[in-house]
Amino acid sequence: MASFPGRGLAKGLAVTLRTMTRKTVTAQYPDVQPELPPRSRGVIALLEENCTVCMLCARECPDWCIYIDSHKETLPAAEPNARARTRNVLDRFAIDFSLCMYCGICIEVCPFDALFWSPEFEYAEEDIHDLTHERDRLREWMWTVPAPPALDPAAEDPKEIGAARKAAEKAHAAAEAAKEAEA
């Protein structure tokens, strides 16, 4: 295209006019919730039923913002000749989100799948002390955690399902055997 004096100026006007006819990019956040990517990392949720108080998360945390208290409980022996078992019971699990830098190491390191990323992000407080969230609040956030992604169609079953199926088959076989013995 041939150049003429003032072409740049005209181009500038065209750019602003074109922008005016396009959709704006403003996010009207408090009125309209943002559309977050599906696995957004907003806050760390705790599934306390899975927690064994192994303390790995608290030890790996780079800024030491996870507080865990627990005590040992002795379970009576299940069978007459067995030893009594001891088990850890969680008393307190708190994450100080004013210290947390959202590195996610605790979630990576948890061997029992007790910690998860939740996309929830609206938990601002007026006092910094209120940002230390206790186990009940962390448990509540579990409900906002999206379900794990589906496996590939050809993938082998997860270990838990394999183990459960094995147990069920074993029990079924035992029942069959008992039935045959009776007959």
Add this chain to the structure above:
Amino acid sequence: MTTTLDALVRCIAVLLVFLVFPLVIGQTEHKVMAHMQGRLGPMYAGGFHGWAQLVADGVKFAQKEDVVPAGADRKIFQLAPAVALLPYLLALVAIPLGPGDLLGQSLDAGLFFVLAVMGVGVLGSLMAGWASANKFSLLGGIRTAAQLLAYELPMLLAAASVAMAAGTVSLTGILGAFHWWWVPWQIVGGFVFFVSGLAELQRPPFDMPVADSEIIFGAYTEYTGLRFALFLLSEYAGILVVSALTAVLFLGGWHGPMADSLGWLWMLLKTFALAFLVIWIRVTYPRLREDQLMRFAWTVLIPLSLAQLALTGIVKVVIS
């Protein structure tokens, strides 16, 4: 009695236009500028797309303390906003809205009157800059003065070209003599007039006198509250007057299809189209440097306006 009543009605109508239209232009600027930058602009005030934003701004300004700096020249400092604002009200009186006597007051020397009165408006900035007892204000005031000197000349020459073409300096007379082929004939003059009008209003890209990155807000640095709001209002009233005047002089004002009944609509359409252009230019171009500003006036606009004047003279002699 009827003449008194008639005058009163006209005065009130002009006052209403003066109070409402600049706000409409200001609100348009808010929204148009926002959308040109991919934003939404004000969305809350008044409920529907922030239509009452400027009203809310006005209320806010009215609540602020009116501070006069200790070393300031009190009287002049307090008078300056009125001097900046009122000339545009006076100029509005003489601008015809439609055919016949649909205007505030028909003046024989309407063009002279409007241009002279608009020149006074810039005095407000000068007074503010001088009386503020502040270096930045003074610099802003001096820049305003330099800009006024440079741009008043091409503006007057361009206006003179139209007056020459029409053979009268009455605005109604100019519109009466208007033919459609005046638009291409006077187009260079129209460009010069509009651009120097922008410069006199200190609108971007000619806003060197209020360049916030260099001299804070120029002559208005020390102003707060309502007085500051008056300066801002005068800027938007200035846009209205310059747009209306350009429409009258170079685009034929109320001329258009069905001008007898819809003349006022044509005039308003042209005025607001030009006001939109003012906003559009503001969004698009960066600020000119002071020396670029001066060079543009003296080496581009003045030769162009002189050429337009010569062309007008030649055509006028040929057709008469």
